[in-house]
Amino acid sequence: xxxxxxxxxxxxxxxxxxxxxxxPADLSHTTAAYRxxxxxxVLINVGYGVVEAVAGFVARSQxxxxxxxxxxxxxxxxxxxxxxxxxSLAWRARAALIQGVFLGVLGxxxxxxxxxxxxxxxxxxxxxxxxFGAVALVANVAAAVILLxxxxxxxxxxxxxxxxxxxxxxxxxxxxxxxxxxxxxTAWPDLVVAVVIAGLFLQSSWSIVRHALADLAQVRRSG
Numbered sequence: 001x002x003x004x005x006x007x008x009x010x011x012x013x014x015x016x017x018x019x020x021x022x023x024p025a026d027l028s029h030t031t032a033a034y035r036x037x038x039x040x041x042v043l044i045n046v047g048y049g050v051v052e053a054v055a056g057f058v059a060r061s062q063x064x065x066x067x068x069x070x071x072x073x074x075x076x077x078x079x080x081x082x083x084x085x086x087x088s089l090a091w092r093a094r095a096a097l098i099q100g101v102f103l104g105v106l107g108x109x110x111x112x113x114x115x116x117x118x119x120x121x122x123x124x125x126x127x128x129x130x131x132f133g134a135v136a137l138v139a140n141v142a143a144a145v146i147l148l149x150x151x152x153x154x155x156x157x158x159x160x161x162x163x164x165x166x167x168x169x170x171x172x173x174x175x176x177x178x179x180x181x182x183x184x185x186t187a188w189p190d191l192v193v194a195v196v197i198a199g200l201f202l203q204s205s206w207s208i209v210r211h212a213l214a215d216l217a218q219v220r221r222s223g
Contacts, residue, residue: 100208107201
């Protein structure tokens with residue numbers, strides 16, 4: 001029976017006593033389809049994150065650099081979410097807590113780096129910003145669509161979804177920044193968008209941490 005259930009993409013776990021509260025209300029993130037979705041998202045984000053980081057330095061674009069960090073961070077966090085499948089609620093919540101803190105650190109780093117670039121102002125190459133931003137937007141929308149059916153569930157599953165959603169929104173902002181840089185012929189749109197992306201990081205970080213702490217509180221209440 002256990003083999004038949006696992007062939008369907010689910011997993012049986014022995015329970016000590018009555019600890020049903022340790023199981024998530026939404027089991028969509030335990031299926032084989034969710035594992036495949038996460039692997040695709042990991043490959044898309046880490047691969048293009050490296051490409052976009054190089055493009056950010058070549059184009060001297062803070063928005064591209066910030067977005068490349070989001071790409072790589074999303075890939076790492078998606079891989080952590082992949083590892084966390086099958087863990088208890090407490091450990092999934094702890095994994096989500098790490099994800100939230102990591103996203104917050106990325107946001108602070110983007111803000112500090114952008115502040116430095118304000119002092120050493122140079123105009124990015126709008127053409128490269130627009131090209132790589134548009135390609136990244138396509139990649140991120142694809143990743144978000146892959147994860148869309150699995151966005152429910154516990155804090156860990158929500159964290160993975162928020163990272164992918166942030167990527168798509170961040171790339172849309174990068175494309176808009178590239179158009180504004182080309183129009184105004186100044187670096188300020190690029191820097192403003194980098195700050196907006198950092199703010200999105202911090203807002204999502206707080207949301208992930210809040211849900212993770214709620215899941216940990218649920219574990220404590222259940223004994």
